[in-house]
Amino acid sequence: MIHHAFLHNVMQKTSPAQSLHTVLLRTLDDRMADYIAVSQALDALGWHSRHTYCCLYLQLSDMDQKNLTANSVCAYLENILTGCSAFPHGGGIVAFFNLTLSDFSMTDLMERMVHFVEDSSLNAGFSRCMNGHMNLRRQYIQAKIALQFGTRKYPDKRMHPFNDISFDYILDQATKKLPGYMLCHERLLFLQEHDDSSGSDYMRTLRCYLDNHCNVVQTARELFIHRSTLLYRLEKIKEILESDLSSPDEILYLMLSFRFIDLENEEENRSGSSQPEKHR
16 A cells, blocks of 8 residues: 555545445445435435446455454545545445446456455455445445355455356355255256166257257257257157247246256265255
8 A cells, every 4th residue: 555655646545525434334234224315415425326336345354354454445445446435344345436426337447456456365246336326235235245155156266246146146045945956847857867767868958959049950060960860859858848848938947957957966076975866
């Protein structure tokens, strides 16, 4: 921080918008807060409801917490980034960015933050960009989820935008109470059993077919089989699935089911355990 101040002739200053911190903290901490009143207060402080916002959550290291450097980090962020309001919260640092005032895009913000985050050995979660005040608390939750889930899923990375982990997070939440094989399409498990018992290749065929948006020509090309062979396999697959594969909802469910099976296999590979009994 000192090096940056000398290099850029920027010294830390006390943020004049302590009231902005107060309003944003109330938004995070008071679930019964009147959002209309919060929005009016933010408007009065120049953070208007027509502006675009993003939230950052920084995980402090044990050393940072021990040395009480959170306030310094917040002041530093506010000094180097226009339209930033940063404050300690819940063992970390929350920073809201008014992208309209700063004239940043999300890409610009990420580029400006990456060196600071990496050089400081911090981990950061970013929410999506959203217009207005009504989703500020949800953006904070997004940023925390991005940090916590992203750090667990991708431990080698320090920057975790919510958009990068959102689908994996959905799958993770879906399997909190039931394992993947109990959530996936039941007839798909029958198809897998058929492959195991007869040596057919129906699972790979179906997945390739779905990945290619049910395009027969492209699927046959990728599988290196004749079109008529693929059509024969698809008829057998439809018989086992008891489906004509025409429903968009069922196609989505089948594609999700393949991901659930992947997760189950990954978990088994990590634990080295044998595969549990799938059904009857």
